[in-house]
Amino acid sequence: MTENPLLAPWTEPFGLPPFAAIKPEHYPPAFDRGMDEQLAEIAAIAKSADAPSFANTVEAMERSGQLLGRVSRVFFNLSSSATNDALEAIARDYAPKLAEHQSRINLDPDLFGRIADLHARRETLGLATDQMRLLERLHLDFVRSGALLDPAGKQRMAEISGRLATLHTLFGQNVLHDEEDWQLVLDAADLEGLPEFARNAAAQKAADRGIAGRYVITLARSSVEPFLTFSSRRDLRQTAYEAWTNRGYHDGLHDNRPLIHEILVLRAELARLLGYDSYAVYRLDDSMAKETAAVERLLSQVWEPAKRKAAAERIALQELAMREGTNAAIAKWDWRYYAEKLRQAKYDIDEAEVKxxxxxxxxxxxxxxxxxxxxxxxxxxxxxxxxxxxxxxxxxxxxxxxxxxxxxxxxxxxxxxxxxxxxxxxxxxxxxxxxxxxxxxxxxxxxxxxxxxxxxxxxxxxxxxxxxxxxxxxxxxxxxxxxxxxxxRRDFVEFPSQIYEHWLAAPETLRKYAVHYETGAPIPEDLLRRLLEARNFDQGFATVEYTAAALLDIAFHTDPSPATIDVETFEQAVVSRIGMPPEIAVRHRPAHFQHLFSGSGYAAGYYAYLWAEVLDADGFEAFAEAGDVFEPHLAARLKDIYASGDTRDPMELYLAFRGRAPRIEALLKHRGLAAAE
Ligand SMILES: [Zn+2]
Missing domain, CATH: 3.40.390.10 (Collagenase (Catalytic Domain))
Structure with missing residues (x-):
């Protein structure tokens, strides 16, 4: 057998992985070796005869697991963006093994003994700010992983973590399966209403799939959303919409509903083991928001104004539909279509002209x-x-x-x-x-x-x-x-990404880079003005579909008896309790809500986008107030946030950048939800 490229030294420029040489069968032995190496490194730390020090414990842990980290990053990147049956099988096989490996470290009593000892005398260790935060975070992570539990509790924690890892992996694979399984094959005669870019993309997709001379719509957002926006064929819009929103809901091997059920039950048990009332309380305890009440307060500040705005939008859409000769009530598969027409009418702007x-x-x-x-x-x-x-x-x-x-x-x-x-x-x-x-x-x-x-x-x-x-x-x-x-923290990680979006909409950017693909002419000033004016358009819809998903997330993860949850009944109950407008769907329905169920990263954390939007809208206002979106002093302070990672508390970082605490007004204005509107 030739050498395993994952285990050999990587000699490609810049430390890039040797992609061409890596085959699926190289991963299992590399994972195994990586785990073994890290366990040996951890054992050397945990069993060391030397008294614990920051260097021989915390820094030594930071150095551990390098091979495993390297292999995992290659594997999980490729199993997300370039997967195949072989990688999917390895992902299913190794998800519980990797979780078990992590549990062995997090639940190692000798290792935790050393961390706890250092933590107890942290003020006397002469640590720098980043080191202090690293030690505190490490201690907290261990406690939140069950390090203080009795042996039976630890055993159960490890079982739960392993099973959850499997369920998360299956959930994501099922969504991908349903997305790839479905396609809408169309003839030229079915393309009524579609602009050239959408026809080109559908033709390209058909060619990719070997269906020459026809057109294919898939369930990728970039394919189905333009179709729902432009197709004047109501029957086909409904077909596409239903397929899109039913991903994960099909009986049989790829049904995500039973997985959700089991995930929720296990998460609730995990939270209880650690002394929390619910999984949401557990997750939020280690976030900027700190508690569910803070999240609910934020969501409620936008929910009612968003519904009011959406109701006004619906009336305008219905009027437009009637003028076009339809008496049918606006359905979920109609909203994008009429919204686009209304946008064209109101701002004299259409997507096909902008693109x-x-x-x-x-x-x-x-x-x-x-x-x-x-x-x-x-x-x-x-x-x-x-x-x-x-x-x-x-x-x-x-x-x-x-x-x-x-x-x-x-x-x-x-x-x-x-x-x-x-x-x-x-x-x-x-x-x-x-x-x-x-x-x-x-x-x-x-x-x-x-x-x-x-x-x-x-x-x-x-x-x-x-x-x-x-x-x-x-x-x-x-x-x-x-x-x-x-x-x-999860509810801070969207700040650097979301604030960056503001520079796209800056007229300086659009004047220079929004140039016509054929003529090279810059976007006409008049079109630019209308484009920016139209930015609040349909924000009632966008805010409602997002906020409903965030409310659904919190409801799932605060429910006191998840064992009795039936996914569709629960979804229906939440939708009716919050007064969801019937023409708008939750942005991600549970059975394909990957933020919540194909990992735990955004579980009880989907609100994070809105939480961070308070910061990014307020933060970008600082540049507006300075009268220069590239104001160098502000840019330097913003760069500090990007550079700091988790070395400092996020609110401290924000205060240092903005000079004051964040306010919600900029967000409400940005979404057109301010009281006056
Ligand atoms: Zn993001």
Whole structure:
């Protein structure tokens, strides 16, 4: 057998993984070796005869598990963006093994004894600020993982963690299955209403799937959403809509409903074991929000105004539909279609007129140049580096002095084997514990590939959003690996990404980068003005679909008796209790709500986007007040947030940037929900 490339030293430039040489069968032995190595390292720390010190315990732990981390990052990146049956099988096999491995570390009494000892005398250790926070966080993480439980409780914690890891993996795989299983194959005659970009993308998708001469709509948001927005065929809109919102709801092997049930029961048990009333209380205890009441207060501040705005929007849509000769009430599959028509009528603006100005390459350049002006970093494309898919582009990031900052991979297109949504991840995080390690950051989007690829304004915003996360990883200056970049509290991690979106909408950006793909002409001033005016349009809808999902999340994770939950009945009950407008659906229905159930990252945490929006809307106002969206002093203070990772408390970071506590008014104004409107 030839050498396993995952175990051999990596000699590719910049520390990139040797993608071409890695085969699925290389992962299991590499995972096994990685776990063994880390357990040996941990045992050496835990059983050490030397008295615990920050260096021989906390720093030694930070150094442990390097092989496992390296292998895991390659595996989980590829099983998200370039998966296949072999990787899926390994993911199912290793999810519980990796969880068990983590439990063995977190529940090791000797190791925790040393951490607890250091924690108890932390004020006497002469620690720097980041070290103090690292020790406190480590202690807290162990306690929250069950380190204080009796042996039976620890045993149960480990079982729960292992089973949850399996369930999360299956949940995500089932969603992907349902998305890839379904397609709407159309003839040219069925394309009524679709603008050229949507026809091109549907033709491309058909060609990719070997259905030449026809058109394919898939359940990727970038395919189905334009179809729902433009297709004048109500019957086909309904078909597509129902398929989209029924992902995960099909009886049989890929049904996500029983998985949700089991996940909720186990999470509730986990919380109880640790002394919390519910999983939401447990999760929020370690967040900026701190308690469910704070989250509920925030959600209720937007919920009623959003419903009022949506009700007004619905009336306008219904009137438009009637003028167009339909008496049918607006249904869920009609909203986007009539909203787009109304937007055209009201602002004299239509998506098909806007998109030719939003060429993917130009928007990427806009994101890069914004980073240069704000933070002094440069992006230069590099050819000939090893990659895992030909669509991926790679950039070397340098500072203005020419120093290497990191590597940035841009993986922008939807394709078979790639999970839906958009996300940032890393192949390596920056640290300087033992010399400088530069980050390798990746952004994934799911744009419909075409020639040229034209984006909607929302898609360009997503690009900027993920790029904001990317900068959080690239600009990290934290010295310890576990404090790098995005390792912050979940309800703070969306701040660097969401505030970055504001620079897309800055007229300075649009005048320069929104140029027509054929003529190269800049977006006409008149169209630009109308585009910006229309930004509040349909925000009642957007706020309602999002906030309902956040309320549903909290309801699931505060329910006192999850064992009795029937997923659809529960969803229905929440929807009717909160007074959900019947023409609008929850943004993610439970059986494909991957934020909640394909991992625990956003479980009882979907509110985080809105929480962070209070900060980003208020934070960007600082630039508006300064009269310069690139005001250098503010930009420098903002860069501190991107650079700090988890070395400081998030509210402290925000106060240092803004000079005062955040206020909600900017968010309400931004979404058109302020009292006067
Ligand atoms: Zn995000």
């Amino acid at each position: 030719p100005y939003f060429v993917l390459e130009n928007m990427v350049q806009a994101a890069f140049d914004t980073a240069h002006r704000l933070f002094g970093v440069n992006f230069a494309e590099r050819q000939g580096l090893p990659l895992y898919h030909p669509d991926v582009r790679v950039y070397e990031v340098t500072d203005d002095a020419g120093g290497h900052v990191g590597i940035f991979l841009h993986d922008n297109f939807a394709r078979t084997g790639k999970h839906s949504g958009a996300w940032m991840s890393s192949f390596r995080d920056r640290d300087s514990l033992d010399g400088e390690v530069a980050p390798i950051i990746v952004n994934n989007n799911n744009f419909a590939k075409a020639t040229p690829t034209l984006l909607s304004f929302d898609e360009a915003e997503t690009l900027f959003h993920e790029f904001g996360h990317g900068l959080h990883g690239l600009l990290s200056r934290a010295r310890y690996p576990s404090q790098a970049g995005t390792s912050v």
